[in-house]
Amino acid sequence: xxxxxxxxxxxxxxxxxxxxxxxxxxxxxxxxxxxxxxxxxxxxxxxxxxxxxxxxxxxxxxxxxxxxxxxxxxxxxxxxxxxxxxxxxxxxxxxxxxxxxxxxxxxxxxxxxxxxxxxxxxxxxxxxxxxxxxxxxxxxxxxxxxxxxxxxxxxxxxxxxxxxxxxxxxxxxxxxxxxxxxxxx
Numbered sequence: 001x002x003x004x005x006x007x008x009x010x011x012x013x014x015x016x017x018x019x020x021x022x023x024x025x026x027x028x029x030x031x032x033x034x035x036x037x038x039x040x041x042x043x044x045x046x047x048x049x050x051x052x053x054x055x056x057x058x059x060x061x062x063x064x065x066x067x068x069x070x071x072x073x074x075x076x077x078x079x080x081x082x083x084x085x086x087x088x089x090x091x092x093x094x095x096x097x098x099x100x101x102x103x104x105x106x107x108x109x110x111x112x113x114x115x116x117x118x119x120x121x122x123x124x125x126x127x128x129x130x131x132x133x134x135x136x137x138x139x140x141x142x143x144x145x146x147x148x149x150x151x152x153x154x155x156x157x158x159x160x161x162x163x164x165x166x167x168x169x170x171x172x173x174x175x176x177x178x179x180x181x182x183x184x185x
Contacts, residue, residue, distance in 0.1 A: 020163065024146045025138035026101040028163055040137045044090070045109040046120050047138035051079075052094050052104040053129060054168075057160075069171060076170040080178050083108045086122065087115025089182060093143050096168035098160030105165075107138060143167075 018035035021027040025047045027037060052075055055061045056068055063071065076094065083089050088111040095105040110116045116137060123135040140146050148164035150156040160166060169175070 022139050024102075024163075024165060025107065025140045026105060028099065028101050030101060038139070040139050042113045042117065043137040043139065043141075044111070044113050044116050045107055045138040045140050046116050046123075046135055047140070048106045048108075048123065048133060048135050050104040051106045051128060051133065052168075054096070054104060057098055057103070072168060073171050073174045077174060077178065079106060079108075083110075083119060084182065086110070086119035087112055091143060093147075093165065094168040096160065096166045097162060099163070102163075102165065107140060107143070109140075109143070 016036055018027050018029075018033050018037050021033070021035075021037040025045070026049070027033050052072075054068075055063055055071055072094075076092070080089065080092055083092065089108060090111055091107075091109040093107040093109075095102045097103055097105075108116075108119065110119070120135045120137055123133045126133045143165070146165045147167050148156050148158075148162050150162075156162050156166065170178075
């Protein structure tokens with residue numbers, strides 16, 4: 001019985017634990033979910049909910065696509081450099097969704113759990129863009145399961161309201177530059 005329960009933990013077959021929370025670190029039902037959201041006591045991944053304020057979702061915004069990308073690149077570089085202070089980064093994922101539980105969420109997956117814990121502890125007492133930062137350890141270990149597969153190909157019909165992560169990508173030049181600078185350290 002224990003082996004069976006362990007094999008279905010966090011899957012759709014698990015009627016006790018929320019599979020969306022386990023895969024994505026966020027659930028559209030939040031605290032009202034009928035299934036449990038088991039917060040990890042240790043993880044390589046941290047989640048900073050609603051950290052990135054995407055100007056594209058501001059109705060008063062008058063930025064063009066190039067300006068929006070530059071704005072995002074500045075945020076991404078700032079965040080990446082700040083996370084490097086805590087340890088080696090494996091991956092940074094920024095949500096481009098527009099639904100309540102995913103909008104502006106930023107994930108950072110570190111090589112070591114100790115780095116993620118140090119970042120989480122330090123960031124919870126900080127502010128970014130005149131707003132307090134909230135940080136928590138996330139159960140997400142594989143972003144291939146968390147990200148929308150349709151978003152990268154022919155396009156997701158749900159758009160920004162999809163319940164899977166629509167990943168916002170930095171410009172290729174910035175991504176390459178950050179990867180190279182991290183390898184030199």
